[in-house]
Amino acid sequence: MSASYALLGILGQQPTYGYDLKRDYDFLYGKDKPLAFGQVYATLSRLLRDKKIATKTIEKSYGPERKLYAITRFGRKDLETWLSTPEKLHPNTQTVLFIKVVTSILLDKKPNLYLDAQRSAHIARMRELTEVRRNSDLAHSLQADYALFHLEADLRWIDLTEARLQTLKQEILSER
Amino acid sequence: MNANGYILRAIDIKKDFGMTPALQGASLDVRNGEVLAIMGPSGSGKSTLLHCLAGIFKPDGGEVWFDGKRLDKLGEEDRTRLRRQSFGFVFQFGQLVPELTAEDNIALPLLLNKTSRSEAYKMARSWFKKLGIDGLEKHRAGEMSGGQAQRVALARALITQPKVLFADEPTGSLDSLASEQVMELLVDLAHEQGSTVVLVTHDPRIAAYAEREVMVRDGKVSSVQRKAGVVN
Numbered sequence: 001m002s003a004s005y006a007l008l009g010i011l012g013q014q015p016t017y018g019y020d021l022k023r024d025y026d027f028l029y030g031k032d033k034p035l036a037f038g039q040v041y042a043t044l045s046r047l048l049r050d051k052k053i054a055t056k057t058i059e060k061s062y063g064p065e066r067k068l069y070a071i072t073r074f075g076r077k078d079l080e081t082w083l084s085t086p087e088k089l090h091p092n093t094q095t096v097l098f099i100k101v102v103t104s105i106l107l108d109k110k111p112n113l114y115l116d117a118q119r120s121a122h123i124a125r126m127r128e129l130t131e132v133r134r135n136s137d138l139a140h141s142l143q144a145d146y147a148l149f150h151l152e153a154d155l156r157w158i159d160l161t162e163a164r165l166q167t168l169k170q171e172i173l174s175e176r
Numbered sequence: 177m178n179a180n181g182y183i184l185r186a187i188d189i190k191k192d193f194g195m196t197p198a199l200q201g202a203s204l205d206v207r208n209g210e211v212l213a214i215m216g217p218s219g220s221g222k223s224t225l226l227h228c229l230a231g232i233f234k235p236d237g238g239e240v241w242f243d244g245k246r247l248d249k250l251g252e253e254d255r256t257r258l259r260r261q262s263f264g265f266v267f268q269f270g271q272l273v274p275e276l277t278a279e280d281n282i283a284l285p286l287l288l289n290k291t292s293r294s295e296a297y298k299m300a301r302s303w304f305k306k307l308g309i310d311g312l313e314k315h316r317a318g319e320m321s322g323g324q325a326q327r328v329a330l331a332r333a334l335i336t337q338p339k340v341l342f343a344d345e346p347t348g349s350l351d352s353l354a355s356e357q358v359m360e361l362l363v364d365l366a367h368e369q370g371s372t373v374v375l376v377t378h379d380p381r382i383a384a385y386a387e388r389e390v391m392v393r394d395g396k397v398s399s400v401q402r403k404a405g406v407v408n
Contacts, residue, residue, distance in 0.1 A: 116391065116398065119391075120389075122380070123380055123383055123384060123389055126380055126381065126383075126384035127384045127385075127386075127387075129384070130381075130384040130385060134360060148381060148384070151380070152380055152381055155380045159217065163217065
């Protein structure tokens with residue numbers, strides 16, 4: 001869904017060929033995970049089907065014909081609605097992290113060791129992202145920031161959970 | 177620095193404040209030139225550990241080694257001299273001398289180390305441009321933003337080219353953007369000068385500027401598993 005709107009947004013700026021669309025997408029969003037050509041054209045097909053974009057075939061004096069993709073009025077309206085609609089928040093009551101903590105309590109393991117390892121892995125990833133943001137242009141630096149803040153939120157949860165492990169253990173074991 | 181490349185070592189150190197134990201056998205090695213983050217919850221003992229490593233507190237038990245010498249065996253006067261000559265400090269609120277201007281504050285450690293006044297001020301003024309605060313030379317602490325004051329504090333800590341820079345929650349009073357700017361300067365300038373950095377923080381974003389982190393819990397340094405999924 002996001003890739004579809006990301007492509008639509010690029011087309012909202014100006015009509016673009018498929019190849020250039022992929023290049024622009026990779027520059028803006030796909031530094032670490034470029035979009036495959038197959039995914040670009042599959043997404044364009046869906047956008048064409050939904051009448052959010054239209055094509056114009058450009059004849060060339062040499063080489064094959066090329067398709068120029070452009071956003072339609074309907075596509076622009078849809079894009080603007082998407083932009084102005086807040087994303088739904090994901091309730092994190094059943095995250096993998098939480099399930100691992102509870103499972104280690106059920107198996108009488110030490111959940112704090114698991115949380116320590118997870119914290120270390122998170123900080124290692126934050127270190128990589130910090131390096132990325134220090135050596136990138138602002139657009140890529142802000143993407144790294146986004147990931148950093150999410151990791152930080154996880155870490156705050158890890159710290160809080162660790163501080164409450166004893167109570168959690170008592171609650172879980174007494175209710176079973 | 178000892179043969180293992182450690183510039184600082186704490187071996188099984190203990191420190192009580194009255195009836196309250198703050199450190200209960202904390203051990204830590206700090207490699208020469210590294211940036212190390214000490215993390216841990218409030219009251220875990222992380223700041224006390226930093227103060228013991230820096231010779232500000234004398235531990236009640238255990239050993240602290242700096243550059244191959246027993247730091248905990250030194251008297252107050254020798255530790256003060258060592259701190260002035262070999263260590264730099266940045267704390268949460270900068271702790272600039274409020275009556276002095278920014279350049280006075282930066283020149284202060286050099287003046288205390290008997291550098292001539294003209295040389296101390298020449299060196300102090302050379303820091304303003306690289307910290308992005310030129311024009312603030314004559315400003316006092318109250319006339320600067322938190323981020324600007326913390327940059328001045330950073331210059332004051334580094335102007336003596338310390339072997340170790342100790343930073344206790346150096347960005348604790350700053351917003352996200354100012355925190356990042358101060359941390360980038362801190363890490364870059366410390367590397368430039370070859371200073372080792374020991375950084376206490378509860379903030380993982382700040383710890384991510386370090387090359388390594390340790391956790392302090394209940395007065396002890398806990399070993400951190402490096403790979404997720406290896407715990408039992």
